[in-house]
Amino acid sequence: MGVILELRGLSKRFGQGESVLEDVSLKIGEGEIFGLIGKSGAGKSTLARCVSYLEEPTAGGVVFAGREMGALSRGELYEARRSMGMVFQQFNLLMQRSVIGNVCFPMEISGWKRRAARERALKLLETVGLSDKADAYPSTLSGGQRQRVAIARAIALSPRILLCDEATSALDPETTRGILALLRELNQNMGITILVITHEMLVVESICHRVAILDRSRVVEVGDVREVFDHPKTEAAKALVAGDGQPDRARKLLRAVEAYRDKAGLAGISAEEVLRRAGIPID
Amino acid sequence: MPASQLIDLLWEGMLETLYMTLWSAALAYLIGLPMGVLMVVTDREGLRPMKRLNAALGAFVNLARSIPFLILLIAVIPLTRAIVGRIVGSTATIVPLTLSAAPFIARLVESSLKEVDAGMVLAARAMGATPAQIIRKVLLTEARPSLLLGAAIAVTTILGYSAMAGFVGGGGLGDIAIRYGFYRYQRDTMLWTVALLVIVVQLFQEAGARAARRIDKRI
Ligand SMILES: Nc1ncnc2c1ncn2[C@@H]1O[C@H](COP(=O)(O)OP(=O)(O)O)[C@@H](O)[C@H]1O
Ligand SMILES: [Mg+2]
Numbered sequence: 001m002g003v004i005l006e007l008r009g010l011s012k013r014f015g016q017g018e019s020v021l022e023d024v025s026l027k028i029g030e031g032e033i034f035g036l037i038g039k040s041g042a043g044k045s046t047l048a049r050c051v052s053y054l055e056e057p058t059a060g061g062v063v064f065a066g067r068e069m070g071a072l073s074r075g076e077l078y079e080a081r082r083s084m085g086m087v088f089q090q091f092n093l094l095m096q097r098s099v100i101g102n103v104c105f106p107m108e109i110s111g112w113k114r115r116a117a118r119e120r121a122l123k124l125l126e127t128v129g130l131s132d133k134a135d136a137y138p139s140t141l142s143g144g145q146r147q148r149v150a151i152a153r154a155i156a157l158s159p160r161i162l163l164c165d166e167a168t169s170a171l172d173p174e175t176t177r178g179i180l181a182l183l184r185e186l187n188q189n190m191g192i193t194i195l196v197i198t199h200e201m202l203v204v205e206s207i208c209h210r211v212a213i214l215d216r217s218r219v220v221e222v223g224d225v226r227e228v229f230d231h232p233k234t235e236a237a238k239a240l241v242a243g244d245g246q247p248d249r250a251r252k253l254l255r256a257v258e259a260y261r262d263k264a265g266l267a268g269i270s271a272e273e274v275l276r277r278a279g280i281p282i283d
Numbered sequence: 284m285p286a287s288q289l290i291d292l293l294w295e296g297m298l299e300t301l302y303m304t305l306w307s308a309a310l311a312y313l314i315g316l317p318m319g320v321l322m323v324v325t326d327r328e329g330l331r332p333m334k335r336l337n338a339a340l341g342a343f344v345n346l347a348r349s350i351p352f353l354i355l356l357i358a359v360i361p362l363t364r365a366i367v368g369r370i371v372g373s374t375a376t377i378v379p380l381t382l383s384a385a386p387f388i389a390r391l392v393e394s395s396l397k398e399v400d401a402g403m404v405l406a407a408r409a410m411g412a413t414p415a416q417i418i419r420k421v422l423l424t425e426a427r428p429s430l431l432l433g434a435a436i437a438v439t440t441i442l443g444y445s446a447m448a449g450f451v452g453g454g455g456l457g458d459i460a461i462r463y464g465f466y467r468y469q470r471d472t473m474l475w476t477v478a479l480l481v482i483v484v485q486l487f488q489e490a491g492a493r494a495a496r497r498i499d500k501r502i
Contacts, residue, residue: 094403096425096500
């Protein structure tokens with residue numbers, strides 16, 4: 001497996017403040033879904049921005065697709081960013097543009113012809129299940145729909161990697177599952193590498209292959225998701241696993257229900273609904 | 284004064300007022316819009332932070348805005364004469380009106396653009412947009428409703444100043460109000476003039492607000 005993104009001793013501080021990132025090193029393989037989990041304020045969003053040099057690292061660097069990001073000229077940097085898609089918690093859609101206008105935006109700024117861009121945008125909207133919303137405006141969409149538009153926009157230029165910074169944190173559990181399923185689909189069908197940044201363990205558990213734990217500016221653990229979560233070594237990892245708000249048993253039960261649901265051909269129905277149909281009361 | 288004559292007089296005055304106001308607004312935007320954009324771009328949080336230039340622009344705008352309009356009007360007489368060839372009448376008034384409105388418009392534009400959500404700019408940067416593309420396709424586009432509201436404020440403010448210029452021979456409705464109402468004691472002519480000014484200001488303000496609402500896609 002080739003490495004698509006490597007962080008080498010990345011550090012970041014703002015002005016004379018404390019370090020927000022301290023000597024972070026990570027390798028993300030081509031085609032994997034990599035999770036980065038950490039509490040609020042750990043430095044996750046800063047890391048996401050440093051990856052594409054939206055923030056300049058104070059020390060260390062980023063190698064993307066074999067090229068040192070810090071050595072790129074301005075023009076080359078814009079080029080490089082066009083092969084990285086980014087998805088945000090607050091969607092960040094252009095509110096004065098229609099849905100299709102938003103999806104066309106990255107193509108427009110990289111010089112695509114209008115017709116070709118619209119054609120591709122329509123295909124992308126089909127991929128994310130929003131064909132009927134092409135001419136709607138973002139303000140008329142639900143949160144989940146907005147995030148689907150944002151994802152369509154982020155993959156418009158066929159990026160080598162998709163950076164998702166808390167992409168599901170503003171969404172309810174049901175919508176979250178839909179978005180996560182979409183991300184998994186994109187990974188499987190298009191082979192797109194995904195960096196999933198989140199503070200929620202459930203997100204990492206449901207789609208990530210490997211995970212890194214970011215705790216107070218540092219990466220304290222990296223490994224396969226099951227390995228890290230089942231046998232947490234550091235205090236930070238243990239705290240994450242214990243304090244997730246979903247006690248272990250409940251989580252195992254939920255996974256069992258979901259597995260049953262998928263096997264029973266009930267995919268798309270919420271776990272709560274499955275239990276209700278089985279006559280099991282929940283509260 | 285017979286009604287038909289009054290109507291002709293007011294009609295002509297209003298056309299002159301609109302002529303001054305709209306030309307001044309257009310020219311002032313030619314200066315003020317790029318200045319406002321530059322102030323946002325060079326801001327500490329902007330696309331290309333430039334501390335010195337930003338501070339200089341801000342200071343200049345504040346200075347220019349604190350000069351009372353009538354003083355500015357007199358101070359720029361040499362410039363007006365050089366550009367227009369004369370210093371009274373509506374065309375001559377366009378010069379001081381433009382100069383006094385430009386810094387005001389720069390501030391209006393600046394505040395409209397700063398309302399644009401920083402997340403949109405971040406997203407555009409992440410997509411590899413250049414600063415020029417972000418200015419055109421994100422800042423100016425997303426701020427359109429607010430810019431339009433600002434334009435209504437700018438036009439009505441210029442209209443008010445143009446009436447003031449009328450008091451010193453600047454043409455338009457203000458000129459009529461002072462000549463007939465003050466020097467010739469035609470109280471009703473003055474009242475009609477003022478009423479007309481009020482109506483025109485209301486119309487511009489309302490039209491701007493409506494247009495802003497109509498083009499705003501945020502509902
Ligand atoms: N532009 C900035 N200037 C100063 N401090 C910042 C800036 N951006 C983030 N920080 C600080 O960096 C720390 C980590 O922030 P962030 O990366 O947003 O964390 P997370 O996404 O993990 O919640 C916080 O303490 C935050 O205040
Ligand atoms: Mg964050």
